[in-house]
Amino acid sequence: MDNLPIIKLENIKKTYQENVDALDDISLTINKGEFVFIVGPSGSGKSTLIKLILKQIDATSGKLIVNGKDVSSLKRRQVSKYRRDIGVVFQNFKLLKDRSVFENVALAQRVIGIPKWNMEKNVSAMLSTVGLLDKAKANPKELSGGEQQRVALARALVNRPSVLLADEPTGNLDPKNAWSMMKLLDDINKLGTTVLVVTHNPDVVDIMQKRVITLEKGKILSDRSKGGYTYERN
Ligand SMILES: Nc1ncnc2c1ncn2[C@@H]1O[C@H](COP(=O)(O)OP(=O)(O)OP(=O)(O)O)[C@@H](O)[C@H]1O
Ligand SMILES: [Mg+2]
Structure with missing residues (x-):
């Protein structure tokens, strides 16, 4: 390094x-x-x-x-x-239960005003990194604890922070x-x-x-x- x-x-x-x-x-x-x-x-x-x-x-x-x-x-x-x-993940990941996996990650991009096309690309890439692209449309309630934590990780990383x-x-x-x-x-x-x-x-x-x-x-x-x-x- x-x-x-x-x-x-x-x-x-x-x-x-x-x-x-x-x-x-x-x-x-x-x-x-x-x-x-x-x-x-x-x-x-x-x-x-x-x-x-x-x-x-x-x-x-x-x-x-x-x-x-x-x-x-x-x-x-x-x-x-x-x-x-700075991205952050905690023990008790709080995902929005009334939004899809995709939306949970996308929100982090929306709040910083990333245009839709880029946002969709970034969210898909991040979900793919954490191995959950096939669960993009699922509700967090339908995921295991480990999968939910990976969504929380995708959300923490989607804006490409330098520190996690x-x-x-x-x-x-x-x-x-x-x-x-x-x-x-x-x-x-x-x-x-x-x-x-x-x-x-x-x-x-x-x-x-x-x-x-x-x-x-x-x-x-x-x-x-x-x-x-x-x-x-x-
Ligand atoms: N908001 C607070 N008000 C008063 N004291 C606090 C507060 N937060 C933490 N402390 C105290 O500061 C010290 C360090 O707490 P901290 O939460 O950083 O520990 P930790 O190493 O994360 O512990 P754990 O492994 O249990 O999570 C402890 O004595 C704790 O009681
Ligand atoms: Mg602690």
Whole structure:
């Protein structure tokens, strides 16, 4: 990869309430094109990190630079544009139950005003990438949990963000579906998207052999450039 920083945290601190540092003086750099796992016990600050990058919350102190932009200095009206370049998937993917699979993905394109012809092409290409083109007309209710999560992934990626954030994307999936989701995230990363995955799944981390950042009580316990899930095993 080209070693260009895409996400940079400098001495980031996030305090929700007095005496609780969800993130405590975190500094780290993620380069363009990296695939990074964020692991650590419950309450260690993983989702807080994701929310900061999405600018759903602001840091208490420190500096966060994403795509060359100082996130804390973004004006309100700049935030939606900033977020366009960041795709996100959560454990509880929320698809619109009264819209088709195609429409669920298409909506992401409509809100940014992509013309119909391009939109149809982009949505079809994305559904094909996640292996669901044949389900385009289906209702999300007719899909398995793994398929629904792949629709959520297609929706997160259809606008071609440079960064994909995934907070326990396999949390509700059985091992087979969890694994196919990980394979997809790896494929997407190989096409150039920077991918951050929060996970509690040690097997996945062990097999993938990617960079692993372990958080504990809001601090970085370890940051290995390539390796497995070491937290509860040491
Ligand atoms: N909105 C909030 N208000 C107050 N405290 C919060 C809030 N959100 C998170 N916290 C606290 O911040 C700390 C980190 O929470 P966070 O959600 O980042 O953990 P996590 O690593 O994602 O945990 P999990 O693995 O359970 O999802 C915890 O102590 C949590 O209780
Ligand atoms: Mg969390």
